Amino acid sequence: MISQRKLKESIGIGLIGFMMMLTIGFLLIFVYRIFSQGIHVVSWEFISTPPREAMTAGGILPALIGTFWLTFLAVLISVPVGIFTAIYLNNYARPRWFVSTLKITINTLAGVPSIIFGLFGMALFVNMLNLQVSLISGVLTLAVLSLPMIINASEEALASVPRDNSEASYALGASKRQTIQRILIPAALPNILTSIILVVGRVAGETAPIMYTAVTFFNRQLPKSIHDEVMALPYHIFALMTEGTKPAKQVPIAYGSALVLMTLVLLISSTALALRYYLRKKRQW
Amino acid sequence: MVKIKTENLNLHFGLNHVLKDVNISINERKITAIIGPSGCGKSTLLRTFNRMNDFAADLKISGTVHLGESDIYEDKVDLSRLRAKVGMVFQKPNPFPKTIYQNVAYGLVIQGKHSRCDIYTRVEESLKAAWLWDEVKDRLNSSAMCLSGGQQQRLCIARALANSPDVLLLDEPTSALDPQSTAKIEELCLDLKEKVSILIVTHNIAQAGRISDYTAFMYLGELVEFGETSQVFTVPKDKRTEAYLTGAFG
Numbered sequence: 001m002i003s004q005r006k007l008k009e010s011i012g013i014g015l016i017g018f019m020m021m022l023t024i025g026f027l028l029i030f031v032y033r034i035f036s037q038g039i040h041v042v043s044w045e046f047i048s049t050p051p052r053e054a055m056t057a058g059g060i061l062p063a064l065i066g067t068f069w070l071t072f073l074a075v076l077i078s079v080p081v082g083i084f085t086a087i088y089l090n091n092y093a094r095p096r097w098f099v100s101t102l103k104i105t106i107n108t109l110a111g112v113p114s115i116i117f118g119l120f121g122m123a124l125f126v127n128m129l130n131l132q133v134s135l136i137s138g139v140l141t142l143a144v145l146s147l148p149m150i151i152n153a154s155e156e157a158l159a160s161v162p163r164d165n166s167e168a169s170y171a172l173g174a175s176k177r178q179t180i181q182r183i184l185i186p187a188a189l190p191n192i193l194t195s196i197i198l199v200v201g202r203v204a205g206e207t208a209p210i211m212y213t214a215v216t217f218f219n220r221q222l223p224k225s226i227h228d229e230v231m232a233l234p235y236h237i238f239a240l241m242t243e244g245t246k247p248a249k250q251v252p253i254a255y256g257s258a259l260v261l262m263t264l265v266l267l268i269s270s271t272a273l274a275l276r277y278y279l280r281k282k283r284q285w
Numbered sequence: 286m287v288k289i290k291t292e293n294l295n296l297h298f299g300l301n302h303v304l305k306d307v308n309i310s311i312n313e314r315k316i317t318a319i320i321g322p323s324g325c326g327k328s329t330l331l332r333t334f335n336r337m338n339d340f341a342a343d344l345k346i347s348g349t350v351h352l353g354e355s356d357i358y359e360d361k362v363d364l365s366r367l368r369a370k371v372g373m374v375f376q377k378p379n380p381f382p383k384t385i386y387q388n389v390a391y392g393l394v395i396q397g398k399h400s401r402c403d404i405y406t407r408v409e410e411s412l413k414a415a416w417l418w419d420e421v422k423d424r425l426n427s428s429a430m431c432l433s434g435g436q437q438q439r440l441c442i443a444r445a446l447a448n449s450p451d452v453l454l455l456d457e458p459t460s461a462l463d464p465q466s467t468a469k470i471e472e473l474c475l476d477l478k479e480k481v482s483i484l485i486v487t488h489n490i491a492q493a494g495r496i497s498d499y500t501a502f503m504y505l506g507e508l509v510e511f512g513e514t515s516q517v518f519t520v521p522k523d524k525r526t527e528a529y530l531t532g533a534f535g
Binding site: 162164167169172174175182183187 | 337340375
């Protein structure tokens with residue numbers, strides 16, 4: 001006879017296992033769906049040429065390039081700003097009530113729906129600063145959107161560095177700046193990188209913030225300067241699915257674009273993952 | 286020769302009066318043990334000597350602490366130099382997650398005035414002085430985290446020694462270690478006192494008896510008794526010292 005305790009245990013483990021299978025199952029179905037629907041339109045031509053014949057044929061090159069620049073530049077801005085803000089919050093900001101107020105504000109911002117950031121970007125960058133609908137407006141909007149996430153994650157990463165380490169550093173005569181630079185940041189870096197990975201994925205896939213600030217439905221040209229309007233993959237998918245007039249031809253292209261976007265995000269993530277692995281290996285705890 | 290001398294040292298953390306009128310003179314090139322029950326202010330006293338208490342936001346301190354001739358609580362004191370001169374080793378071995386070499390070189394690198402060659406020599410000397418050289422000389426570039434607990438603690442001692450300190454503060458350096466590593470560190474202390482003055486906080490009364498020349502007994506923030514270890518251990522003047530040493534409380 002199975003004891004009650006063992007029964008409880010097997011039910012518990014069974015439940016956990018079921019939850020895991022559920023999650024993985026959904027993920028697999030999702031990936032399979034995108035893959036099976038998109039794979040037959042993806043070809044070298046698909047990713048290396050602009051769309052043709054009113055978006056019913058051709059490729060997605062401008063959208064791909066547009067998404068690359070939007071994501072890359074936005075992260076390029078928000079990562080250093082975010083990390084430095086986190087360092088300031090974690091090490092310098094006083095008094096305590098001020099810090100906690102700031103943190104609540106940042107947390108709130110991290111939870112604001114992205115369409116709000118889109119409207120904000122339109123009001124500030126497009127209209128007030130007169131940057132027009134352009135790559136730079138979209139980049140700045142996405143940077144603002146990703147800042148709270150980067151700050152939060154970096155702050156957490158910095159706070160989780162054992163105090164022993166900074167104490168040892170101070171006891172050896174290091175200044176605050178030296179301790180931050182030589183002990184705190186290197187120790188927190190792998191975790192900060194993880195957060196950047198997630199942010200890159202999110203930024204690359206955002207549609208709402210760039211809808212009013214950066215993207216255009218169709219542009220055969222590749223962006224030549226930061227003041228050009230650009231195409232972007234997520235918006236391209238959105239446009240094809242909602243505004244397309246020839247769904248039979250356009251829906252497969254949308255799936256193809258989704259597959260490319262997914263692969264792109266995966267590629268960026270794995271680069272960051274590899275970097276993190278390398279950093280961790282170099283500095284065993 | 287007196288190395289460290291406190292006069293009417295009082296220290297508060299907020300409303301908590303942690304050190305009460307402590308007057309103590311620590312002799313040069315001797316081992317001074319600070320003993321006493323938990324929470325009596327031993328570690329806090331130790332940390333006043335390299336101003337590691339300064340990080341507490343609500344610290345209030347009065348009285349004087351002299352290191353040699355200079356008052357270390359004067360405004361113009363260079364904390365980096367003070368902490369290089371007064372090395373500290375903590376209860377839990379806390380090497381940086383860097384290589385063995387980088388750990389020992391850290392104090393010198395941050396001073397930014399030593400040549401690479403100079404640093405290498407000092408790292409070797411320090412590791413030798415901490416009796417670690419033979420165990421690590423072939424793997425200076427592997428992570429310090431691969432070392433055993435006892436080795437890590439000796440690495441921390443080497444790291445402090447690299448700054449050529451006059452004083453070494455050891456805050457319960459062996460309480461996280463096995464008996465063999467403990468014995469090694471105790472012997473090391475006896476060896477090191479040729480060059481540096483050592484202050485050791487310990488919960489281990491036997492340890493204080495084995496290695497120290499002087500013993501200070503603290504109780505509830507007061508320095509109850511201070512004298513040569515042989516005297517404190519055999520004929521303590523204060524009843525509380527006797528009670529603590531015989532295990533009546535603590």
